[in-house]
Every structure is written in C-alpha cells, then in structure tokens.
Amino acid sequence: MGRRKTRRNSIGRGLIGGAAVILALGAGAVAWAWESAIPPQPRPAAESFPAELVAEGARLAAVGNCIACHTVPGGRSFAGGLALPTPFGTIHSTNITPDEDTGIGRWSEAAFTRAMRRGVDRDGRHLYPAFPYDHYTRVSDADNRALYAYLMTRTPVRAEAPANHLPFPLNIRMAVAGWKLLYFREGAFTPDPAKPEVWNRGAYLAEGLGHCGACHSPRNALGAVDKDRAWAGGEAEGWTAYPIDQDSPAPVPWTADSLTFYLRHGWHPAHGVSRGPMAEVTGNLVGLPDADVAAIGAYVADRMGPPSAERLRRGEDLRALVSRRTADAGAPPGAGPTAADSQARPPAADSGRTGGDERGEAIYRTACATCHESGRPLPFGGLPFALSTAVNAANPQNIVNVTLFGLPPGDGTVSAVMPAFGGALTDADMVALLRYLRGRFSDQPPWDGLERLVADTRSGAHHVAVRPADGIERAPQNVGAAD
Amino acid sequence: MxxxxxxxxxxxxxxxxxxxxxxxxxxxxxxxxxxxxxxxxxxxxxxxxxxxxxxxxxxxxxxxxxxxxxxxxxxGLGTAEAPGPMQRAFIEEQAAQCGYCIPGMMMRAQALLQERPDADDAAIRRALEFNLCRCGTHMRILRAIRRAADTMRHAETAAPNGRAG
The missing domain is CATH 3.10.20.30 (Beta-grasp domain)
Structure with missing residues (x-):
C-alpha cells in the first residue's frame, strides 16, 4: 500500500517535473520564436521617394516576380488574394499595395526589410514560406529600400485577403517558427571574391530576388527546398520546372549566351519558347537591363557546368541537322504553310529511330509535323522535337499541358501561339503520341504512367495554370482544364 | 483511308x-x-x-x-425553319455583321454552355478568347450567348435542339 502510494507519488512528481520541462521548453521556444510588432507609421507620401529609387524598385520587383503571386487574374496589381494551392492547404497572398488598413501602407521600411529578411510581418507574425523569404533573405538593404519605395508608390487598393485554409497545427503561426528552425537560415548575400563581378551579380539576382530555386528545386515533405539538390528540378503550378544544374535535359547544352537570349526574349531557336509560369518570369524580365540578364545567364551556365565533349558534339549534330532541315523546307520567313493547305511532311530520317508506335506516328505526321517540321522559324513556328527539352525530360507533363490546353497568345501583341488539341485527341491518342515522341526524338527510356498522367491533367485532378504568352498582369488563368 | x-x-x-x-x-x-x-x-x-x-x-x-x-x-444546332436556342439568340441579338466568324462563335459557346450551363461573363469571355471577329460585334455576340444560356437553362425541355453532340 505504502509502496504503491510512494510509486504513485513518484509518478506524480515525474509528471509534474516533465510538465515543467515541457513548459520551460515551450516557453523557451515561444521566447525564441517571438517577434515583436514594429509600430505602425503614417503612410509616407509618394512624393517623398526619389523617382530613380522607385524606378530601380520597379526593375527589382520584376526580378522578384512579386506581381505573379500578389495579383488575382484580372484584379488590381499587388492587391493580393490569389489562392496558392500547397500540399498542406490553401494560402492566400496578401495585399502589398500601400492601403493603410488592408495593405502595407503603415509599414515602415524597417518592417518591410524584416519581412524580406526574416519572413515576419509588421505585427510580428511569422509568414508562411510560400512567400520565398528563404531566397529574399539575400536581398541587400539598398535593394529592399528601392522595393519599398516602389510598392509604397503604387495605387493603394482596399482588399482583404480571404482566410487561409490550413489544418492544425499549420494554422498556428508559431508552427512556422519551428519550420524556420529546421530549414531557414537568415543571411544577406555574400559575394565570392574568387569569382568575377558578373558571376556575383548573377548569383545575387538568381539566388535572391529571382528565387529560381523555388521552382527548379525538389522540396521535402514539409515543403522546404532540398538544399543538397538545389536546382535539380521541381514543379510549379502543374508544370515541370526542369533541372537547371549539370543534369539539364536540354538536347543542345545551354550556354551563357543562349540562356541570356532565352531570358531576354522568352524563346531560343535551339530550346523553344518559355511557357507556363516561366512565361511570366521571362515576361517580367523585359524591364531589366541587358547587363543584369546577361549576369543571370552567366551564373546559371556556370552552375550547369561545362557539358561533356560527347554531349557538346551531339548538340552540334542536332543543331546542324535542324538547320539543314529548315533550309530544305525552304519556307521564306512569314510564309509558313497553313495546316489546312499543306500535306504533312514525312519525318526526316534523323535518328534512325522510328518511335515504335504506329498510331502515335500517324498522329504526329498529320497533326504535329505540319508546324513542328515546317521550317518556320521560332518563336512562331513549332520547335523540332529533336531539340525539345520536354521530350528528353524525366516526365512529359509539359508536353501534355501544351498539347491539351495550347499556348494562348498574348493580348494585343505578336507572340508564340499553339492551338489546343484537348478536344481532338482522346486520352489513348495522347498516350500513343507521347510514346512515339519519346521513342523517336529521345534516347531516354520510355515514360511510365502515361494513361494516369494524361487523364488527371485533363480532368483537373492535376491542376495546371494555363497562361498567355505575355501573362504578366493576368496571372494563372485556367483556360483549359475541366475544373 | x-x-x-x-x-x-x-x-x-x-x-x-x-x-x-x-x-x-x-x-x-x-x-x-x-x-x-x-x-x-x-x-x-x-x-x-x-x-x-x-x-x-x-x-x-x-x-x-x-x-x-x-x-x-x-x-446540327437547328435549321433555318427551326433554329436552336443558340441560333435564335444570335438572330434576336442581330449578332452577325459579315457573319464569317459566327458559326465558330456559336459552336465554341455551345460547347461551353453544355459543359457549364451557369457559365458567367468571365467564363464566356475566356472561352471566346480564341475566336476572332473583325467586324467588331463582340458586345452583341456576348449578349447573344447570355441570352442563349438563359433560354437553355429555363426552357431546356421546350427546346429539343438545346443539346447537341
């Protein structure tokens, strides 16, 4: 009896002691995670910001692609409210116009810089890492000052973002502090003195505001970028973001020059046009000086590393083959054959491969080759598939997206365009076509799970944001998916 | 073949x-x-x-x-004597000027409304984005499609040609 009591007491003491330790740990965690509010201030007058600073901020905001997430399609710029689906629930972007009640009008520059550097809002609440502060932490104080000037001189819009839909405990902001403890390292960019200035400029833009790695890297189960495999390829809004490291699947290896051209113009003759979320990125870079675009190109090319002699030679062979075929096609610029007027060209014997799928080959010859083998130059002609990164990538998601939903043209501008074939092609036809493209235009092993991938993309179970070629202000617009 | x-x-x-x-x-x-x-x-x-x-x-x-x-x-949407709801709506709104684009407009709108009978203005505009009209009767075309949607929603049983394909 006495013994039992003693034991119970000791259990009780243990429980109390344990609770005290947990409480202490919890209090410690809260103290560590606690961020104070930064007092509100009256909205600074737009005239108080020098025009050059605002202009610099505009260029930087374009590099950051802020508008993509902070604008609802067809809505007011930077007013937030866009639903961002994540594997954990739906987060809504916030209003970053200088409205005093619903935007950041009463934020001081210090509050803005803290949000960029540490992912904390003016009230001291931790921000969800859908806001890529794991990249923005590298932005310099001077650039944050310019970004602040730009945003504070936008038109204030009164707009409250809808509530987020996140399960417990993710709906507790303190939980984000735990995430930060695991995955977030605060720190401004430090240049590498051993590297040339252009490399450092490119690294600063690409790793910081440009946040290339946010899409082009794999993420772990908690949504954090896998730092050991940064730039090894990821996913964005239903599109595959290809590896942009040494494992780039581009048939013709990228160079600093071709990357610069692609980022500058949104297309490249040996690589095709940017589409999906990347169309918005290249669209945004229009306002950036050539030198900055070239710096990003140089840095990315260096990250990819020099291609092997074998890969280089194959790339050269491909380019020669394609330019020979273009010359053979003899299409004068601007006089591309019309699909309804021209007979499909039989595929040129390039690889000796046949693709091995008769139905797929018939579809390719009759529906695809009319543009993709027409010899009409990019960006208005179709890319020869021998040059296609998509055909050589680990999965065909981007081909499926483009084929089913097309590439909508930009508004009021000459742009790349492709008609949607979702209504004409059955799922079985789509699968046959993919098998053929992979077999004929790539030496990679066949893709798996095509039936499921095609069906889910069509039904919207796999959600795809379809954007027009110029998609700057329109953000994701689902013009094709059944949902 | x-x-x-x-x-x-x-x-x-x-x-x-x-x-x-x-x-x-x-x-x-x-x-x-x-x-x-x-x-x-x-x-x-x-x-x-x-x-x-x-x-x-x-x-x-x-x-x-x-x-x-x-x-x-x-x-397939109707005949000159018995036009279907989409065709009637285009006639009633006088949505055609030269008329060259109109069959394509009607078919695109028909496909949309069969899939989404409650399509709102934004959805109609988005669907029609790929159909060009050089005469400029866009506003009438939009009105006609809204009218057709109305007819098809409220009188589906009375309009045997409301559904097609």
Missing part, C-alpha cells in the same frame, strides 16, 4: 487521306459549309466545331483522329 464518324447525329463513312483537315471533309465531302476556313493555323476560330461535346479547331484536326467520334457543326 475510310473513316467512320457521326456528323450531326448521322453516321458517315468518308474516304480521305488521313491528314485531310476535318474542315475539308465537312465542307467538301459532306457539303456542310457552316464551318469556315479563316487562317488555316488554328488561330482565328472560324472553323470551330464540336467533337464529342468539346470545341475543336477543324482546320488543324486531321480526319485520322475522327474515327468513331461524334462531330457537331452549326447545322
């Missing part, structure tokens, strides 16, 4: 090269001149028809893909 397909509810067998555009088969072989040749590149929408209920650009659709499929053209 021989292709078996259904056009406006009637089974058809056509002999054609597999790469013949569906548009040519409809116009030249079957005498259905509703769908128009505009750009031939799938960029203007004048050739739009429905295949298994979805809008398709018939000028870039090889007939090879049409084996066993159900095609609906503007002729």
């Amino acid at each position: 021989a292709i078996d397909l259904t056009v406006n509810g009637t089974p058809q067998r056509v002999e054609a090269d597999p790469d013949t555009p569906l548009l040519y088969v409809l116009r030249d072989d079957l005498g259905l001149n509703g769908a128009k040749f505009g750009c031939g590149l799938g960029q203007c929408g004048a050739c739009t028809v429905m295949v298994d209920g979805r809008a398709v650009l018939s000028c870039v659709t090889p007939v090879l893909l049409m084996q066993g499929r159900a095609v609906t053209t503007v002729e």
Whole structure:
C-alpha cells in the first residue's frame, strides 16, 4: 500500500517535473520564436521617394516576380488574394499595395526589410514560406529600400485577403517558427571574391530576388527546398520546372549566351519558347537591363557546368541537322504553310529511330509535323522535337499541358501561339503520341504512367495554370482544364 | 483511308487521306459549309466545331483522329425553319455583321454552355478568347450567348435542339 502510494507519488512528481520541462521548453521556444510588432507609421507620401529609387524598385520587383503571386487574374496589381494551392492547404497572398488598413501602407521600411529578411510581418507574425523569404533573405538593404519605395508608390487598393485554409497545427503561426528552425537560415548575400563581378551579380539576382530555386528545386515533405539538390528540378503550378544544374535535359547544352537570349526574349531557336509560369518570369524580365540578364545567364551556365565533349558534339549534330532541315523546307520567313493547305511532311530520317508506335506516328505526321517540321522559324513556328527539352525530360507533363490546353497568345501583341488539341485527341491518342515522341526524338527510356498522367491533367485532378504568352498582369488563368 | 464518324447525329463513312483537315471533309465531302476556313493555323476560330461535346479547331484536326467520334457543326444546332436556342439568340441579338466568324462563335459557346450551363461573363469571355471577329460585334455576340444560356437553362425541355453532340 505504502509502496504503491510512494510509486504513485513518484509518478506524480515525474509528471509534474516533465510538465515543467515541457513548459520551460515551450516557453523557451515561444521566447525564441517571438517577434515583436514594429509600430505602425503614417503612410509616407509618394512624393517623398526619389523617382530613380522607385524606378530601380520597379526593375527589382520584376526580378522578384512579386506581381505573379500578389495579383488575382484580372484584379488590381499587388492587391493580393490569389489562392496558392500547397500540399498542406490553401494560402492566400496578401495585399502589398500601400492601403493603410488592408495593405502595407503603415509599414515602415524597417518592417518591410524584416519581412524580406526574416519572413515576419509588421505585427510580428511569422509568414508562411510560400512567400520565398528563404531566397529574399539575400536581398541587400539598398535593394529592399528601392522595393519599398516602389510598392509604397503604387495605387493603394482596399482588399482583404480571404482566410487561409490550413489544418492544425499549420494554422498556428508559431508552427512556422519551428519550420524556420529546421530549414531557414537568415543571411544577406555574400559575394565570392574568387569569382568575377558578373558571376556575383548573377548569383545575387538568381539566388535572391529571382528565387529560381523555388521552382527548379525538389522540396521535402514539409515543403522546404532540398538544399543538397538545389536546382535539380521541381514543379510549379502543374508544370515541370526542369533541372537547371549539370543534369539539364536540354538536347543542345545551354550556354551563357543562349540562356541570356532565352531570358531576354522568352524563346531560343535551339530550346523553344518559355511557357507556363516561366512565361511570366521571362515576361517580367523585359524591364531589366541587358547587363543584369546577361549576369543571370552567366551564373546559371556556370552552375550547369561545362557539358561533356560527347554531349557538346551531339548538340552540334542536332543543331546542324535542324538547320539543314529548315533550309530544305525552304519556307521564306512569314510564309509558313497553313495546316489546312499543306500535306504533312514525312519525318526526316534523323535518328534512325522510328518511335515504335504506329498510331502515335500517324498522329504526329498529320497533326504535329505540319508546324513542328515546317521550317518556320521560332518563336512562331513549332520547335523540332529533336531539340525539345520536354521530350528528353524525366516526365512529359509539359508536353501534355501544351498539347491539351495550347499556348494562348498574348493580348494585343505578336507572340508564340499553339492551338489546343484537348478536344481532338482522346486520352489513348495522347498516350500513343507521347510514346512515339519519346521513342523517336529521345534516347531516354520510355515514360511510365502515361494513361494516369494524361487523364488527371485533363480532368483537373492535376491542376495546371494555363497562361498567355505575355501573362504578366493576368496571372494563372485556367483556360483549359475541366475544373 | 475510310473513316467512320457521326456528323450531326448521322453516321458517315468518308474516304480521305488521313491528314485531310476535318474542315475539308465537312465542307467538301459532306457539303456542310457552316464551318469556315479563316487562317488555316488554328488561330482565328472560324472553323470551330464540336467533337464529342468539346470545341475543336477543324482546320488543324486531321480526319485520322475522327474515327468513331461524334462531330457537331452549326447545322446540327437547328435549321433555318427551326433554329436552336443558340441560333435564335444570335438572330434576336442581330449578332452577325459579315457573319464569317459566327458559326465558330456559336459552336465554341455551345460547347461551353453544355459543359457549364451557369457559365458567367468571365467564363464566356475566356472561352471566346480564341475566336476572332473583325467586324467588331463582340458586345452583341456576348449578349447573344447570355441570352442563349438563359433560354437553355429555363426552357431546356421546350427546346429539343438545346443539346447537341
């Protein structure tokens, strides 16, 4: 009896002691995670910001692609409210116009810089890492000052973002502090003195505001970028973001020059046009000086590393083959054959491969080759598939997206365009076509799970944001998916 | 090659090269001149028809893909004597000027409303984005489609031609 009591007491003491330790740990965690509010201030007058600073901020905001997430399609710029689906629930972007009640009008520059550097809002609440502060932490104080000037001189819009839909405990902001403890390292960019200035400029833009790695890297189960495999390829809004490291699947290896051209113009003759979320990125870079675009190109090319002699030679062979075929096609610029007027060209014997799928080959010859083998130059002609990164990538998601939903043209501008074939092609036809493209235009092993991938993309179970070629202000617009 | 397909509810067998555009088969072989040749590149929408209920650009659709499929053209929405709801709405709103783009507009709108009878203005504009009109009757076209949507929602049983393809 006495013994039992003693034991119970000791259990009780243990429980109390344990609770005290947990409480202490919890209090410690809260103290560590606690961020104070930064007092509100009256909205600074737009005239108080020098025009050059605002202009610099505009260029930087374009590099950051802020508008993509902070604008609802067809809505007011930077007013937030866009639903961002994540594997954990739906987060809504916030209003970053200088409205005093619903935007950041009463934020001081210090509050803005803290949000960029540490992912904390003016009230001291931790921000969800859908806001890529794991990249923005590298932005310099001077650039944050310019970004602040730009945003504070936008038109204030009164707009409250809808509530987020996140399960417990993710709906507790303190939980984000735990995430930060695991995955977030605060720190401004430090240049590498051993590297040339252009490399450092490119690294600063690409790793910081440009946040290339946010899409082009794999993420772990908690949504954090896998730092050991940064730039090894990821996913964005239903599109595959290809590896942009040494494992780039581009048939013709990228160079600093071709990357610069692609980022500058949104297309490249040996690589095709940017589409999906990347169309918005290249669209945004229009306002950036050539030198900055070239710096990003140089840095990315260096990250990819020099291609092997074998890969280089194959790339050269491909380019020669394609330019020979273009010359053979003899299409004068601007006089591309019309699909309804021209007979499909039989595929040129390039690889000796046949693709091995008769139905797929018939579809390719009759529906695809009319543009993709027409010899009409990019960006208005179709890319020869021998040059296609998509055909050589680990999965065909981007081909499926483009084929089913097309590439909508930009508004009021000459742009790349492709008609949607979702209504004409059955799922079985789509699968046959993919098998053929992979077999004929790539030496990679066949893709798996095509039936499921095609069906889910069509039904919207796999959600795809379809954007027009110029998609700057329109953000994701689902013009094709059944949902 | 021989292709078996259904056009406006009637089974058809056509002999054609597999790469013949569906548009040519409809116009030249079957005498259905509703769908128009505009750009031939799938960029203007004048050739739009429905295949298994979805809008398709018939000028870039090889007939090879049409084996066993159900095609609906503007002729399948009604007749001059008994126009269907979509056609009636376009007449009542006088939505055509030269009229060249109108069959494509009607087919794109029909496909949209069959899939989403409650499509709002934004959805209608988005769907019609791919159909060009150079006369500029866009506002009337939009009104006509809203009117057709209304008719189809409220009088579906009274309008046997409300659904097609």
